Amino acid sequence: MIRSEILKEIAPILRDQLVVCNIGIPSQELHAIDDQPSNFYMLGTMGLSSSIGLGLALAQPKTVISIDGDGSVLTNLGTLPTIGNNMPGNYILMIIDNGSYGSTGDQPTYAGMKTDLAAMARAAGCDNVVEVMDKDTGAALQAAIDSGEGTVMVVKCESGNAKNPVITMDPVVIRDRFMKAVAS
Amino acid sequence: MDIDKKIVDDLVANDVSFVTTVPCKQLAGVIEEVDQRDGIFHIPSNKEDEGMGLCAGAFMGGKRPAIIMQNTAIGVTINTLATLIQYYRMPLPMLISYRGELREPVACQVEMAVHTKALLAQMNIPTYHFHNQSDVEELDMILKYTFMCNKPVAILTDANFWGGYGDQ
Numbered sequence: 001m002i003r004s005e006i007l008k009e010i011a012p013i014l015r016d017q018l019v020v021c022n023i024g025i026p027s028q029e030l031h032a033i034d035d036q037p038s039n040f041y042m043l044g045t046m047g048l049s050s051s052i053g054l055g056l057a058l059a060q061p062k063t064v065i066s067i068d069g070d071g072s073v074l075t076n077l078g079t080l081p082t083i084g085n086n087m088p089g090n091y092i093l094m095i096i097d098n099g100s101y102g103s104t105g106d107q108p109t110y111a112g113m114k115t116d117l118a119a120m121a122r123a124a125g126c127d128n129v130v131e132v133m134d135k136d137t138g139a140a141l142q143a144a145i146d147s148g149e150g151t152v153m154v155v156k157c158e159s160g161n162a163k164n165p166v167i168t169m170d171p172v173v174i175r176d177r178f179m180k181a182v183a184s
Numbered sequence: 185m186d187i188d189k190k191i192v193d194d195l196v197a198n199d200v201s202f203v204t205t206v207p208c209k210q211l212a213g214v215i216e217e218v219d220q221r222d223g224i225f226h227i228p229s230n231k232e233d234e235g236m237g238l239c240a241g242a243f244m245g246g247k248r249p250a251i252i253m254q255n256t257a258i259g260v261t262i263n264t265l266a267t268l269i270q271y272y273r274m275p276l277p278m279l280i281s282y283r284g285e286l287r288e289p290v291a292c293q294v295e296m297a298v299h300t301k302a303l304l305a306q307m308n309i310p311t312y313h314f315h316n317q318s319d320v321e322e323l324d325m326i327l328k329y330t331f332m333c334n335k336p337v338a339i340l341t342d343a344n345f346w347g348g349y350g351d352q
Contacts, residue, residue: 020241040244044267048237052268055241055249058225059202078230082238086227175272179244
């Protein structure tokens with residue numbers, strides 16, 4: 001499976017949660033599959049999906065899912081110790097690890113070579129790290145939500161992108177409707 | 185006047201309850217004060233752009249955030265300021281130690297000091313420079329201004345403001 005197939009499969013689960021979605025094609029895919037006010041689409045700022053999601057989870061009680069990528073986590077590796085040492089029970093970092101920089105032309109990442117992001121998350125202090133194969137993502141995500149424990153998921157899947165239009169929604173509109181969904 | 189206590193009192197009075205920090209020797213006292221306050225959740229960051237991501241999330245979660253960092257961080261965070269904080273129109277008070285100014289002992293710090301105000305001006309970021317201790321009286325107004333206009337705002341605090349840093 002590629003990322004868009006996983007997103008399509010887990011969309012019914014994501015719909016009821018606060019979702020911070022990674023820059024570029026992941027946000028375009030989620031927007032095309034199931035646009036919701038409870039989705040915060042990143043239009044720029046590679047690497048910060050995990051940080052935005054952590055800040056949001058620490059600030060309020062609803063479950064927050066950050067959809068991140070292996071390349072983006074590698075860009076902001078300092079995020080793993082911050083998550084490991086401050087993990088709230090309502091935060092799920094879902095790293096879709098396809099071993100490539102999907103939005104920039106599928107160049108390989110080190111996570112697709114020798115680097116093990118799950119082991120790095122554990123070494124950084126994250127207590128609850130699960131490695132999941134693409135087809136098992138929905139069940140693992142639901143289990144993480146139901147557990148009420150902060151979880152880092154590393155979802156292994158194939159490299160590849162669905163073809164979707166860029167998001168043209170104004171960023172302040174994305175932010176405003178998202179904040180209303182958070183507060184509702 | 186206990187300058188560290190005064191700064192944190194102003195943060196608390198303006199409902200700032202989520203503070204991320206990247207340390208600087210000049211900021212050690214204020215970071216310690218932030219850490220000890222019950223009304224503030226203090227989360228150290230490993231890098232300042234990461235810290236701005238945390239602040240963006242906390243803001244959307246209903247908290248008023250702030251970041252405490254060194255001016256060298258302006259070199260790290262230009263993209264985050266432009267594409268996250270400014271693009272989505274979020275408030276972010278940035279309490280910044282202004283290294284490389286008068287009474288600075290480390291020559292390399294001057295290399296970013298000479299770019300600091302120019303970069304902030306290029307970014308259209310409202311910028312205040314605290315040089316004397318009495319300048320801290322404006323902090324309360326600056327915080328109110330920041331959350332009124334939903335912009336990142338820089339408060340540069342130099343060595344003279346902090347009472348000297350390794351005077352030559």
